[in-house]
């Protein structure tokens with residue numbers, strides 16, 4: 001007898017074979033003589049099983065079972081026209097009769113009961129795509145000769161500004177959860193060349209938005225002797241590669257989620273580009289106002305690009321857009337100044353199309369010790385926590401740069417989801433750290 005998964009047995013080769021499937025009862029429809037069970041296996045695939053009703057008396061939704069039977073073809077069987085004519089059931093556990101997840105729930109309940117809601121087929125599909133994002137990221141970097149590294153999560157200082165730091169008790173010292181592996185990757189390029197990592201990053205984001213998590217998965221890359229143009233090309237190639245390979249591998253999942261992928265199929269280098277300065281002009285022409293000290297005014301040069309600005313910049317476009325050359329004062333201390341343009345940083349953020357907003361941020365790092373020290377003073381950073389980082393400029397400093405990509409931000413775009421919480425099994429936000 002063959003022990004297999006549902007997806008595998010949906011094949012003419014199995015017709016007439018006696019097999020067993022392990023899984024959970026997804027749906028039950030009892031008739032007088034026969035009971036129709038939809039069994040969901042451990043990969044979320046469904047197979048219909050028909051069994052004598054006398055053998056299903058105590059079965060409930062989500063009971064875990066092994067079911068034995070002969071594979072047969074019936075065009076009425078859901079999900080592919082194959083089913084199991086079953087004759088025996090082994091019960092692992094009878095589920096309590098009040099399983100809280102059904103067809104229609106409030107979003108809050110689905111988050112409160114996330115440990116169960118992740119069994120929904122929708123979440124299974126999303127998680128399979130997430131797995132592919134991670135797999136193809138690793139494959140792209142490995143195939144292109146980048147070295148994978150890891151950086152610590154417990155750190156002494158901020159990378160992306162103090163306001164979003166999570167303080168933790170670390171014996172008798174103050175420490176924080178890492179906002180970005182970047183500074184550690186910068187240290188590693190001196191012995192490994194181009195490096196990359198994928199680590200959780202933490203931000204104490206106090207606002208509730210559909211694109212901010214307090215813990216997100218951060219893919220970061222850093223390399224010596226790269227220009228801003230090189231970094232842009234690397235990101236164009238990486239993002240296009242990820243999308244094209246995921247679309248191929250996860251066709252079934254995209255179909256299930258009813259994601260129209262025709263625009264994603266066209267994502268390829270080069271992406272669109274606009275300078276920060278031109279982006280501001282464009283937003284002013286569109287009349288974008290921002291609230292400033294309780295009065296509103298037109299957006300102007302020097303303002304950060306808000307969620308609304310990013311949305312407007314790509315709303316009617318199906319290509320990702322790089323915004324290049326932000327003013328230094330709205331970028332962190334480590335961004336290098338463009339030699340020919342005072343006050344402008346060698347930095348570029350990548351915005352996803354159709355208003356999805358920023359998915360990557362990167363640029364060239366300040367490699368001059370004095371300039372870096374000055375910027376740290378301006379940002380109010382405590383130098384003693386960064387002496388190790390400044391050593392990188394004292395001992396053989398080199399021009400270098402890198403970028404960070406938010407895995408959930410990328411997924412939100414490619415899955416066309418409104419809320420970033422739907423891209424991962426256990427989201428962490430301002431109001432949610434349970435389950």
Ligand code: 4AD
Pocket residue numbers: 159160179180181182203205211212213214215216218220221358359360361362363402403404405406407408409410
């Ligand atoms: O723009 P950020 O803050 O840049 C950095 O952390 C750099 N140190 C990265 C680097 O150069 N190595 O974050 C980078 C990306 C953003 O573009 C976004 O995709 C994602 O990380 N991100 C978030 N994703 C979800 N929730 C949040 N709160 C996020 N904050 C940033």
